[in-house]
Each structure stands twice: as structure tokens, then as C-alpha cells.
Amino acid sequence: MKIGLVGLPGSGKSTCFRxxxxxxxxxxxxxxxxxxxxxxxxxxxxxxxxxxKIVQPETTFVDLMAVHQGDSSEGEALSLVKVAGDADAFVLVLQCFGELDASGNPLDPAADLETLLLEMALTDLAIVEGRRQRLAKTGTRDPHAHWETEVLEHCETHLSAGGALRDLDLSEEQRKYLRGFSLLTMKPWLVALNVAEEDLVGERAVGARQLAEQRGLPWIIFCAALEAEIEQLPPEERAAFAADYGLVEPGRERLIHAAYRLLEVITFFTGGPTEAHAWTLSAGATAVEAAGRIHTDLEKGFIRAEVISFQDLEEMGSEKSVKEHGRLRVEGRTYVVKDGDILFIRFSR
Structure with a gap:
């Protein structure tokens, strides 16, 4: 899973990456x-x-090139999609500190968010328009080409108004077709409000936060520069330093978890005397798919999954106690794995 960091020049995007x-x-x-x-x-x-041995889940972060107003011509759009299109989600980093932005204009985080949202919509619009125009030039009477054109025109109307394609009421067939273009507004976004050290409550970010809520976008407030400074301290000093600023949970962990939640994945576990391992899996995936995440041999020879919920294991304190209380379940191939499940895959060699 890959998450792209996007921002205007001076937003602190690369500080977030650090x-x-x-x-x-x-x-x-x-x-x-x-x-x-x-x-x-x-x-x-x-x-x-x-x-x-402990193995935690992992995700990939990409520090993308800064977005500039006007990047949405078809040529620039193709360049941006080429770099960012394989991301599964985006974090939109906003400058909410200082008096001026990178261009020397008065700071306006809400306007910057509008710019980012519009540029990403226009980037998609350039791709969609280009495809529709190429279809029109072929002059084909192929029914599928007609269907494509209708889908693309529907998207054009929405994108021209600055909307995001993920908000459109589309069929699964239409969504599958559009995914082939790696369109940016099909993907989930998180708004990261990067505030000043002296404004950790985010007073300068209120307008941008309200706009994010209006657009149905999750948001997070943090100070990237301060949090990056804390991360450079010896581990034993970090908690005391953070407490001086009223920071309870490290900003790094808050940002990682907020971004990770965008991915529509769950975490399941395997455990034993040699290793405790957390695995990511698409929400709605089955036990046999989970077996494949662990090893292809487990998927091929899958017989059953023995399942313990994390809550039961934590409450009862041991696998033995869970079994004695009859809380271990036996599930088949089509069982939909839940977040927090601990799986023991039985398979034939």
C-alpha cells in the first residue's frame, strides 16, 4: 500500500516526510x-x-513533487499521474504557520486547500477529456465506446465543477473502468494541517478544517517541525519534551495511523513462540486470501482457519484459556476476516 504526500510549495510536506x-x-x-x-x-x-520476533504492519510513503497552480494541462497532468497515480491514498499537507506563503502572499490555508482540490480535479479532467476526445476522433460505432463516452462525459461534468470522482454515484463496472486511468480524485484523501509550534490547537487552520469537513475529508492537526525535532531526541527524553507542549500521542504515530485508515484495510495477526506478526489485508477479504498473504502454499493447500479474536486473547490471557472457554472458532475458505483476528491456518502440503 502506498500513500502520497501532496502539497503546495512551502507547506512543510518534506518535513512531514522526514x-x-x-x-x-x-x-x-x-x-x-x-x-x-x-x-x-x-x-x-x-x-x-x-x-x-515482532513484525508490525508496513506502508509506503511517497514525498511527491510540489503542486503548482496551473499544473493541470494535459501534459502536466500526465506527468503528475505518472508519478502519483500508483498511490492508494493521498495526504494533502497545508501550511498553517507563518504570515506569508511561499509566494509572499498572505497566508490562507483554506484557499490553499481549494487550490489543491481544484488542481487535482483539473488533473483528472485533463486525462478524462483527452480520452473522450480520442474516442470521438475514431468515430467508432462500437457500443462499448459509446458506453465509455457516456461515463467520461458524466465524469467531466463533475470534475469541471471541482468535484471528486470518489463522490460520484458510479456502478462497480464504471469504477473498475476508471481505475485504469489512475485518477487522483478516485482515491481517499487526508488533510494534514501543519501548524506552528505556538498554535498547536490550530487557530490558523480553522477555515481549512471547516472546508475539509464540508468536502467530507478527514483531517489532522500537528506541527511537523516540532514533532520532527522531538523524534531526533533520545527515546527516553521524548515523552517529557512532548509533555511540555501538551502532546499526548506522538504526532508521527497520529499521522501514520490517520493515513493508514484511508487505505480500507484491516490488520490480522499470526502468533506463536517464534514470532508475532501483523498482516494487512483488504477489508472484506476471506480466510483463504489471508492465507495467501502469509504464504502462497497456505492458500493453495488451505483446509480451514482457526480463529481467535484479539479481544478474547487479551481478556483470557492465553491461547489455552481461550480454547478452554470455547472461544476458538473454526472457519472455512469464505470466512470474511475481521480486524484483530488471530489466524492459525491449517493446510495440506
Whole structure:
């Protein structure tokens, strides 16, 4: 799973990348890093099974090139989609600190959010228009081409008004077709309000927050510069330093978890005396698909899944106790795995 960081120049986007990954942007068009997603449940499972090895979920963050107003011509749109199109979700980083933006204009985070939303919609519009125009030039009477044209025209109308395609009422067939274009507004977004150290409650970000809520977008407030500074401290000093600023949960973890929630995935676990392992899986996936995430041999030879919920394991304290209370379940191939399930896959070799 891949999450793209998007922002206007000066938004602090690359500082966010440094906060998330612990390293500077490499200076290329985009930079990529794999980040561990801290899940306390993995640690608890490891403690119960006395597992010496712990494997947390991971996701990939990409620090994308800064968006500039006017990037949405077809040529620029294709360039942006080429770089960002394979992202599964986006974090829109907004500058909510200082008096002036990077262009020397008075700071207006809500206007910056409008710009980002519009540029991403216009980027998609350029792609959609280009495809429709190419279909029109062929002059084909193919019924599927007619169907494509109708879908594209419907999207054009919505995008021209600055709307996002994920908000359109589309059939699954239409969504599957549009996914082939890697359109940016088909994907989930998180608005990251990057505030100043002296404004941790986000007074400068109120307008942008309200706009995000109007658009149905989740948001998070944090100070990337301060949080990145805290992450550079020795681990034993971080909590006290953060407490001085009234910070309860590290901003890095809050941002990672907020972004991770965009991906529409669940976390299931495997546990034992050698390893406690957290695995990501698409929401709605089945037990046999979960087996395939662990190893293809488990998927091919799948017989059944023995399932314990994390809540039951934590409450009862051991796998043995869970079994004694009759809380271990046996499920077949089509069982839909739930977040927090601990799976034991039985398979034929």
C-alpha cells in the first residue's frame, strides 16, 4: 500500500516526510520510504506468546513533487499521474504557520486547500477529456465506446465543477473502468494541517478544517517541525519534551495511523513462540486470501482457519484459556476476516 504526500510549495510536506521516515527527501522528483505502522496489539500478542520476533504492519510513503497552480494541462497532468497515480491514498499537507506563503502572499490555508482540490480535479479532467476526445476522433460505432463516452462525459461534468470522482454515484463496472486511468480524485484523501509550534490547537487552520469537513475529508492537526525535532531526541527524553507542549500521542504515530485508515484495510495477526506478526489485508477479504498473504502454499493447500479474536486473547490471557472457554472458532475458505483476528491456518502440503 502506498500513500502520497501532496502539497503546495512551502507547506512543510518534506518535513512531514522526514518526520514519518526519519530521513531527508533525496532531492529527486519524488522520494519513497517504507514506514512501520505501530500497532500495540502486536506487542501484546508477542508478550502472551513470548515471541522473540515482532513484525508490525508496513506502508509506503511517497514525498511527491510540489503542486503548482496551473499544473493541470494535459501534459502536466500526465506527468503528475505518472508519478502519483500508483498511490492508494493521498495526504494533502497545508501550511498553517507563518504570515506569508511561499509566494509572499498572505497566508490562507483554506484557499490553499481549494487550490489543491481544484488542481487535482483539473488533473483528472485533463486525462478524462483527452480520452473522450480520442474516442470521438475514431468515430467508432462500437457500443462499448459509446458506453465509455457516456461515463467520461458524466465524469467531466463533475470534475469541471471541482468535484471528486470518489463522490460520484458510479456502478462497480464504471469504477473498475476508471481505475485504469489512475485518477487522483478516485482515491481517499487526508488533510494534514501543519501548524506552528505556538498554535498547536490550530487557530490558523480553522477555515481549512471547516472546508475539509464540508468536502467530507478527514483531517489532522500537528506541527511537523516540532514533532520532527522531538523524534531526533533520545527515546527516553521524548515523552517529557512532548509533555511540555501538551502532546499526548506522538504526532508521527497520529499521522501514520490517520493515513493508514484511508487505505480500507484491516490488520490480522499470526502468533506463536517464534514470532508475532501483523498482516494487512483488504477489508472484506476471506480466510483463504489471508492465507495467501502469509504464504502462497497456505492458500493453495488451505483446509480451514482457526480463529481467535484479539479481544478474547487479551481478556483470557492465553491461547489455552481461550480454547478452554470455547472461544476458538473454526472457519472455512469464505470466512470474511475481521480486524484483530488471530489466524492459525491449517493446510495440506
Amino acid at each position: 518526520l514519518l521516515t526519519g530521513r531527508q527527501h533525496g532531492g529527486s522528483t519524488s522520494d519513497v520510504a517504507v514506514v512501520e505502522v505501530p500497532d500495540p496489539r502486536t506487542l501484546r500478542i508477542a508478550a502472551i506468546y513470548q515471541s522473540p
